[in-house]
Amino acid sequence: MGRIIAIANQKGGVGKTTTAINLSACLASLGKKVLSLDLDPQGNMTSGLGVDKDEIENSVYNLIIGECGIEECICKDVIENLDVLPSNINLSAAEIELIGVDDKEYIIKNAMEKVKNKYDFIIIDCPPALSMLTINAMTTANSILVPIQCEYYALEGLSQLIHTINLVQERLNSKLYIEGVVFTMYDARTNLSLQVVENVKENLEQEIYKTIIPRNIRLAEAPSYGMPISMYDPKSSGAESYMMLAEEVIHKGEEKE
Ligand SMILES: Nc1ncnc2c1ncn2[C@@H]1O[C@H](COP(=O)(O)OP(=O)(O)O)[C@@H](O)[C@H]1O
Ligand SMILES: [Mg+2]
Numbered sequence: 001m002g003r004i005i006a007i008a009n010q011k012g013g014v015g016k017t018t019t020a021i022n023l024s025a026c027l028a029s030l031g032k033k034v035l036s037l038d039l040d041p042q043g044n045m046t047s048g049l050g051v052d053k054d055e056i057e058n059s060v061y062n063l064i065i066g067e068c069g070i071e072e073c074i075c076k077d078v079i080e081n082l083d084v085l086p087s088n089i090n091l092s093a094a095e096i097e098l099i100g101v102d103d104k105e106y107i108i109k110n111a112m113e114k115v116k117n118k119y120d121f122i123i124i125d126c127p128p129a130l131s132m133l134t135i136n137a138m139t140t141a142n143s144i145l146v147p148i149q150c151e152y153y154a155l156e157g158l159s160q161l162i163h164t165i166n167l168v169q170e171r172l173n174s175k176l177y178i179e180g181v182v183f184t185m186y187d188a189r190t191n192l193s194l195q196v197v198e199n200v201k202e203n204l205e206q207e208i209y210k211t212i213i214p215r216n217i218r219l220a221e222a223p224s225y226g227m228p229i230s231m232y233d234p235k236s237s238g239a240e241s242y243m244m245l246a247e248e249v250i251h252k253g254e255e256k257e
Helices: 016-029 042-047 060-064 089-097 106-113 132-140 160-169 191-203 217-225 237-256
Strands: 004-008 034-038 075-079 080-086 123-127 143-149 179-184
Touching: 004 132, 004 191, 016 034, 016 080, 016 123, 016 143, 016 179, 016 217, 016 237, 034 042, 034 191, 042 217, 060 089, 060 106, 089 132, 106 132, 123 132, 132 160, 143 160, 160 179, 179 191, 179 237, 191 237
Parallel strands: 004 123, 004 143, 034 080, 034 123, 143 179
Antiparallel strands: 075 080
C-alpha cells in the first residue's frame, strides 16, 4: 500500500515546499508512482512542478467545496510517474467554507480514498499554519516529515507542532506518526548551521534524517522555471541531497513494513 507523507511546519520559509517538490520528483525518478498534493493556497508546489496555477480548471478548493470529483482535479503525468493535485489562491477561502461542515477534518482524507491505491507515495505540502487545511493533511497522512531550517530560531514553534500532531493522533488519526525531521538550508561555511544541528539532535527526541539539505542557490532558482531540481540541475548539490533523501524515505518505509 502507498504511503502518504505530509510535509509540515507552521513556520514559513523553512523549506516545506522545496522539500515537497523535490522529494516528489526524486521519488518519481526512482520509479515510484507519486501524487503531489498541494494544500497551500500559495500554490508554490503546483507552479514549482510546472503546472500553471492560474490556468487550472479544478483545484483542491473545488474538491473541498464539492464542485468536482477527485479525478477531475488531478493533473496527470506532469512529470514521468508524477501527478499533481493543484491549488491556487482560491484555496484561501476553504477555511471559511469548512465552517460548520460535518467531518470537516476528513474532507481530503475521504476524497483521497478513491485514488490513493494508485500511488506509491502521496506527498502533501502544508500551508504555514496549524489550520484546518493542515489538520486535513494530518488526518490524510500516515506520517509527518518536518523540515527544520538551520537557523537560530530552528526549535521555535516545534513544541506546538508536536502537540498538534499528538492531538490529531489521539483524536482523529491514531496511526499518525512523525516520520522524521530534515535539516534544510545547511550552510557549511557557518558555525551556526552546525550548532543548530547539534542543538536539535540533543533536545528533540525525534527521528532525524541522515541526509541534510544544503543551502544551494539552484534549489531557489528551479521553481521559476517550473522544474524540480532533478530536471533543472541534476548535478547540483541540491539535486544530489534530495535524491539521497528520497532513497532514505523509501528505505525507512521498507524497514517499517
Ligand atoms: N536548500 C535551499 N537552498 C537555498 N534556498 C532554499 C533552500 N530551501 C528553500 N530555499 C528557498 O527558501 C525560500 C523558502 O523555502 P520554501 O520551500 O518556500 O519554504 P516554506 O514552504 O516552508 O515556506 C524559498 O525562496 C526557497 O526557494
Ligand atoms: Mg510553502
